[in-house]
Amino acid sequence: MLDSKIPEGPLADKWTKYKDDIQLVNPANKRSIDVIVIGTGLAGSSAAASLAEMGYNVKALCFQDSPRRAHSIAAQGGINAAKNYQNDGDSVHRLFYDTVKGGDYRSREANVHRLAEVSTNIIDQCVAQGVPFAREYGGLLDNRSFGGVQVSRTFYAKGQTGQQLLLGAYSALSRQISKGKVDMLTRHEMMDVVMLDGKCRGIIARNLVTGELERHAAHAVVLATGGYGNVFFLSTNAMGSNVSAAWKAHKKGAHMANPCFTQIHPTCIPVSGEHQSKLTLMSESLRNDGRIWVPAKKEDADAIRNGTKKALEIAEADRDYYLERRYPAFGNLVPRDVASRAAKERCDAGFGVNKTGEAVFLDFASAINRYGKTEASIRGLSEPSTEEIVTLGKEVVKAKYGNLFDMYKQIAADNPYETPMKIYPAVHYTMGGLWVDYNLMTSVSGLYATGESNFSDHGANRLGASALMQGLADGYFVLPYTIGDYLANDIRTGAISSDSAEFEAAEKAVQERIDHLINNKGSKPVDDFHRRLGRIMWNECGMSRNEAGLKKAIVEIRALREEFWKDVRVPGNATSYNPELDKAGRVADFLEQGELMCMDALAREESCGGHFREEHQTPDGEALRDDENFAFVSAWEFVGDPSESKMIKEDLVFENIELKQRSYK
Amino acid sequence: MNLTLKVWRQDGPEATGHMDTHALGGVSPDMSFLEMMDMLNDQIIRAGEEPVAFDHDCREGICGMCSMFINGEAHGPGRGVTTCQLHMRSFNDGDTIAIEPWRAQAFPVIKDLTVDRSAFDRVIQAGGYISVNTSGNTIDANAIPVPKEQADDAFSAATCIGCGACVASCKNASAMLFVSAKVSQFALLPQGQPERESRVQRMVEQMDKEGFGNCTNTGACAVECPKGIDLSNIARMNRDFMSATVKSKK
Numbered sequence: 001m002l003d004s005k006i007p008e009g010p011l012a013d014k015w016t017k018y019k020d021d022i023q024l025v026n027p028a029n030k031r032s033i034d035v036i037v038i039g040t041g042l043a044g045s046s047a048a049a050s051l052a053e054m055g056y057n058v059k060a061l062c063f064q065d066s067p068r069r070a071h072s073i074a075a076q077g078g079i080n081a082a083k084n085y086q087n088d089g090d091s092v093h094r095l096f097y098d099t100v101k102g103g104d105y106r107s108r109e110a111n112v113h114r115l116a117e118v119s120t121n122i123i124d125q126c127v128a129q130g131v132p133f134a135r136e137y138g139g140l141l142d143n144r145s146f147g148g149v150q151v152s153r154t155f156y157a158k159g160q161t162g163q164q165l166l167l168g169a170y171s172a173l174s175r176q177i178s179k180g181k182v183d184m185l186t187r188h189e190m191m192d193v194v195m196l197d198g199k200c201r202g203i204i205a206r207n208l209v210t211g212e213l214e215r216h217a218a219h220a221v222v223l224a225t226g227g228y229g230n231v232f233f234l235s236t237n238a239m240g241s242n243v244s245a246a247w248k249a250h251k252k253g254a255h256m257a258n259p260c261f262t263q264i265h266p267t268c269i270p271v272s273g274e275h276q277s278k279l280t281l282m283s284e285s286l287r288n289d290g291r292i293w294v295p296a297k298k299e300d301a302d303a304i305r306n307g308t309k310k311a312l313e314i315a316e317a318d319r320d321y322y323l324e325r326r327y328p329a330f331g332n333l334v335p336r337d338v339a340s341r342a343a344k345e346r347c348d349a350g351f352g353v354n355k356t357g358e359a360v361f362l363d364f365a366s367a368i369n370r371y372g373k374t375e376a377s378i379r380g381l382s383e384p385s386t387e388e389i390v391t392l393g394k395e396v397v398k399a400k401y402g403n404l405f406d407m408y409k410q411i412a413a414d415n416p417y418e419t420p421m422k423i424y425p426a427v428h429y430t431m432g433g434l435w436v437d438y439n440l441m442t443s444v445s446g447l448y449a450t451g452e453s454n455f456s457d458h459g460a461n462r463l464g465a466s467a468l469m470q471g472l473a474d475g476y477f478v479l480p481y482t483i484g485d486y487l488a489n490d491i492r493t494g495a496i497s498s499d500s501a502e503f504e505a506a507e508k509a510v511q512e513r514i515d516h517l518i519n520n521k522g523s524k525p526v527d528d529f530h531r532r533l534g535r536i537m538w539n540e541c542g543m544s545r546n547e548a549g550l551k552k553a554i555v556e557i558r559a560l561r562e563e564f565w566k567d568v569r570v571p572g573n574a575t576s577y578n579p580e581l582d583k584a585g586r587v588a589d590f591l592e593q594g595e596l597m598c599m600d601a602l603a604r605e606e607s608c609g610g611h612f613r614e615e616h617q618t619p620d621g622e623a624l625r626d627d628e629n630f631a632f633v634s635a636w637e638f639v640g641d642p643s644e645s646k647m648i649k650e651d652l653v654f655e656n657i658e659l660k661q662r663s664y665k
Numbered sequence: 666m667n668l669t670l671k672v673w674r675q676d677g678p679e680a681t682g683h684m685d686t687h688a689l690g691g692v693s694p695d696m697s698f699l700e701m702m703d704m705l706n707d708q709i710i711r712a713g714e715e716p717v718a719f720d721h722d723c724r725e726g727i728c729g730m731c732s733m734f735i736n737g738e739a740h741g742p743g744r745g746v747t748t749c750q751l752h753m754r755s756f757n758d759g760d761t762i763a764i765e766p767w768r769a770q771a772f773p774v775i776k777d778l779t780v781d782r783s784a785f786d787r788v789i790q791a792g793g794y795i796s797v798n799t800s801g802n803t804i805d806a807n808a809i810p811v812p813k814e815q816a817d818d819a820f821s822a823a824t825c826i827g828c829g830a831c832v833a834s835c836k837n838a839s840a841m842l843f844v845s846a847k848v849s850q851f852a853l854l855p856q857g858q859p860e861r862e863s864r865v866q867r868m869v870e871q872m873d874k875e876g877f878g879n880c881t882n883t884g885a886c887a888v889e890c891p892k893g894i895d896l897s898n899i900a901r902m903n904r905d906f907m908s909a910t911v912k913s914k915k
Contacts, residue, residue: 050799053799064722064728066786069730071728074725121801122801125801130857132854157823174793240722276700410746411752525706527707571715576776
């Protein structure tokens with residue numbers, strides 16, 4: 001049923017051979033081919049810029065006021081690449097292996113190997129663009145290590161790597177805009193894809209400033225629309241991040257793969273109250289130097305919670321560095337899913353350290369001490385005092401993580417140089433997404449999905465610093481090749497007209513839905529429904545899941561969806577700038593997507609990566625996979641009603657990696 | 666906390682705007698400023714009125730989308746923070762807070778507190794890039810060492826989030842801090858050298874075309890900049906611009 005179109009041959013040769021064999025489009029013909037790219041994050045900007053450089057006519061859309069604001073901008077820690085600059089034994093194979101293992105063996109070998117292969121090109125490309133990565137004193141690029149691996153392969157720009165990479169891609173995009181090769185439509189949202197003769201041939205878009213609906217025809221459409229973490233209402237995603245473009249594609253025939261694979265990031269600033277609108281990540285890079293702990297004694301935890309004791313008053317011997325205790329080999333650098341569950345386990349057991357009981361400490365005291373001693377030695381201080389060491393150590397920590405510490409201080413009103421940070425897991429990334437084949441084409445001809453919006457590379461858990469790698473790999477180096485193989489058949493097609501009955505019908509359906517929302521005049525604002533959906537999802541389809549909870553969630557989501565359409569209140573009109581209307585459309589889609597996530601989580605009777613089914617765990621509480629029965633991708637087909645979606649399996653074949661119980665002990 | 670909010674309302678670029686007054690109670694000091702605005706909008710929507718339109722997205726100080734002029738200061742009373750990172754603990758119970766959009770000729774109001782900053786994009790399009798295609802076959806990333814200090818300075822300039830607080834804070838609505846940050850990032854890196862002169866000329870020309878005002882070195886921009894972009898970038902841009910202009914007249 002599902003053809004992943006993985007090329008034949010040995011793993012390491014597949015991509016090279018594939019590139020040698022695919023059809024090319026000659027430069028003159030590229031000028032008569034139109035491509036639409038939705039979203040301008042790392043995947044979208046890089047794809048739009050690369051396609052335009054190659055000669056295609058590109059139209060790019062983003063809902064923000066500028067392509068530079070897409071949420072890739074907020075990625076903090078870094079980007080992986082198998083450069084082996086540190087001579088610590090890294091290689092393409094090792095990056096490939098770590099990624100498949102980190103994903104708990106639920107990703108495609110061929111896709112991941114390709115990602116590891118092109119990772120090195122990304123760094124070369126970005127440096128050539130003027131991306132100011134961190135450097136060592138000798139002028140060469142610096143690296144750090146990230147969770148789930150034992151090498152230092154992460155390139156970074158302080159805690160703002162995503163920003164610098166996106167601005168690099170944005171500059172490449174800007175160059176093509178200035179040449180007239182990219183038509184950039186900001187404050188535009190894709191409302192639906194349009195199908196002609198079984199192929200995706202355009203979109204209906206809405207100008208968010210004027211409210212006008214627009215038809216855009218093209219030979220192919222690329223979705224680079226990010227993930228759907230905001231289905232949980234509270235996540236580290238931007239407020240505008242949404243599933244709508246992917247969901248509209250899904251409803252037109254693109255299968256949604258592994259929707260229940262959600263990444264809960266272990267180090268986020270805890271929820272402070274009911275008013276909370278989003279959660280802020282503290283980069284995983286902090287786990288290089290921060291040690292995670294909770295009090296070993298319950299009475300200490302109680303005392304901290306009710307404010308009679310402070311973290312610093314807990315003696316070393318009374319602290320439980322639970323990651324170091326449970327996972328001595330990886331310690332604080334276990335993968336995200338493992339770290340998150342371990343935090344939840346301690347907090348559920350009553351050792352949480354803030355008012356809500358949902359927080360653990362991330363402590364930099366030993367790092368400050370260690371760095372201070374090294375720095376004192378570099379400066380030739382003999383017998384430095386403790387204060388001198390601490391001062392010097394703080395300077396080093398500030399140089400490494402200054403902006404993150406500032407951000408924490410601002411939000412939590414607490415000084416992490418003096419007292420440990422409080423952190424708790426939060427929704428961060430979605431490994432699931434639109435099903436794509438090796439070409440990154442969805443199950444709809446001519447419709448592609450890249451970056452976080454597809455499912456392909458991270459399996460059931462993404463390793464840190466791999467999202468940026470995948471976004472840029474897809475946009476710069478994979479899609480520009482693979483899309484040519486499809487477009488080569490379109491050189492004689494000519495321009496696609498948007499005057500057809502299909503465009504007419506799609507536009508009409510979009511208009512009707514907007515009219516319904518505006519005219520509904522219910523009693524509750526959109527956020528009211530979004531918050532309630534988020535609570536259901538977090539409680540039943542969050543860090544751990546079980547059959548009864550998921551079944552309950554499905555019933556509740558259906559009821560909430562019904563209530564939404566009856567009782568939502570969208571103020572204003574549809575013919576002017578109306579952010580509440582934009583939000584209503586997105587929440588309506590989340591209300592369908594959320595149910596599918598629960599259905600997927602229910603169907604996957606095993607634990608793997610970020611998907612932890614309470615019924616399936618080892619005696620010591622680790623995720624228990626079932627490779628015999630669940631080594632497949634679940635791709636869901638929309639059949640008219642979100643509750644009736646059908647699952648299609650793509651079996652995962654592992655020829656180069658032996659499936660093992662993942663162990664970080 | 667109980668607050669009195671005076672908020673700028675304006676239907677569109679051509680419409681006349683006015684300040685609306687709202688009373689808002691039950692505000693928690695732990696809320697961010699934008700969460701307080703969410704609360705205000707919830708109250709307005711439930712009362713059957715139209716909510717206040719404002720730009721925001723990441724809510725962690727990096728996307729550069731939020732843009733409020735609060736009590737006469739871009740991004741409010743805090744230093745080194747955007748509006749989304751400003752918390753209500755910076756205010757007192759009973760305060761009256763005035764909230765306005767960025768005001769600059771080059772940033773027309775779209776609605777209420779939302780303004781059009783596409784002028785910034787056009788300045789970047791004029792030359793804020795290094796002309797290198799995405800071949801993946803550029804030289805190895807470590808082939809050209811860059812002294813750490815220079816790389817760090819380039820990074821500091823590159824941290825500009827393009828929010829426009831510099832323009833909003835300047836009495837002349839000058840965009841010099843924004844433009845000079847991008848010019849400096851590339852001027853400090855070896856990769857930026859081939860186009861160094863044409864870049865600064867093209868970007869400055871576009872900046873003038875967009876209707877931004879002149880710089881009179883008061884430094885208000887750098888004080889209000891949430892990312893601490895340094896004034897020395899403006900000096901560097903002036904130097905580069907001067908040098909490029911003299912050379913191109915030969």
